[in-house]
Amino acid sequence: MRIAVVSDTHMQKPSQALITAYEQVMQNMDAVVHCGDITGEQVFSFLNSHPRFYVVAGNMDSGQWADSLPRKTSVRLGEFQVGLIHGFGLGFGPLAPKVVSSFDGLGLDLVCYGHTHKRLFDPDGYALPILNPGSFALPKGSPPGFACVELCLGWPPQVEWVDV
Template identity: 35%
Template sequence: MSVQTEMKIGVISDTHIPYAAAELPQRVLEILSGVDAIIHAGDYQRAAVIEMLSALAPFYGVAGNMDAEEVRALVPEKTVVRLAGFSVGILHGWGSPNGLEDRISAAFADERLDVIVYGHSHNPACSRKGNTLLFNPGSPTDRRYARCNSIGILTLGEVVSGKIIEL
């Protein structure tokens, strides 16, 4: 595989604005202002979040189970994007946190992906299944199943890696 250039991608999910918080925390905006692209794995709840993130960097996102029609009109439920020569699948997720990674992987069974970004559980995770990195950034605003709020940074370059940033 030929990699065009290294990219730093800010990864965020489950923002639940304005229900979990009135707005994104300032630290999140500071971190995201320094990335090459932003991926949001769903549950924005308001289209204004998409507009705000799109103003910071090239934006890729999907709708989550809690998103209103105004959000669903702007982003698909599932997508695959090519970034820095890598294939990245994005899907929010559904159901119990138990088995979530298996369901997400199965949803992309017909794709050859380098990374799958997902959300839904609010619990940050970074693991490998075969050659695919599975990456859940957690939630910056709602700790429902997690010990802390978080976002993530994906680095696509010589290697593909994910880093969880606790807020």
């Protein structure tokens, strides 16, 4: 199972970088997930063209298009259960442990979150593997981009960072 994980695009309309990344990488993935702060309805519509697009709302998502988006969800992707959350509103201090604990007891294979704009992948430092793809447009401490994740039964998730 191959998943493109995106977060914090903060765009009103798809940029050329997003269009290129979608055409060259994302459209070929089994699923695309967005961890919130899409910001614009046109970007939501563009990414929603993928047949298996899953998204949660971030603190910058508003309007009719965003009103029905969950703040937190888990999705079944083949044999795997993946949790999605933006992360806003979980309090101060390190966010990753709070993200993981917000999914306690759900038997997830991976948790994906956003909000910090900082890339993080930790396959075994918490109760389960956790991933923050950073920000597509406004990163902190890394190039703009997203993550491609390979999930295989019996193996930890494999992550490839894609710079845009």
